[in-house]
Amino acid sequence: MKNLKLNRLKRAKKTRKKINELNVVRLSVYRTNQHIYVQLIDDVNNRTLTSASTVEPNIRSEIKFGNNISAAILIGKRIAEKAKDIGIIRIAFDRSGYKYHGRIKALAEAARDSGLKF
DSSP states (O other): OOOHHHHHHHHHHHHHHHHHHHTEEEEEEEEEEOOOOEEEETTTTTTEEEEEEESSSSHHTTTOSSHHHHHHHHHHHHHHHHHHTTTBBBBEOOTOOOOOHHHHHHHHEEEETTTTOO
């Protein structure tokens, strides 16, 4: 179990190194067995610009479970709306070492469909 987490973190570190070279805002994803969390991070200024998760009360009322694809789609749309509100359209997608399928893929596609470019 510990080895799997270390391998994921190694993959995440490589991805973040490449994203830092791009000098764009990073959309970071973290998932647990019960919820999914996303943040828009400005690595130049070391600030979190905005975030969304299935723990938020307004999102929680719309979904039954926070660990499925429909919840990930809702979070993808929500983070895209928040990014547009602060004037961000171009981002880099940081999947934090997770495989690009299931909830991660659904979140990314929903964010793209809602207007984010990456």
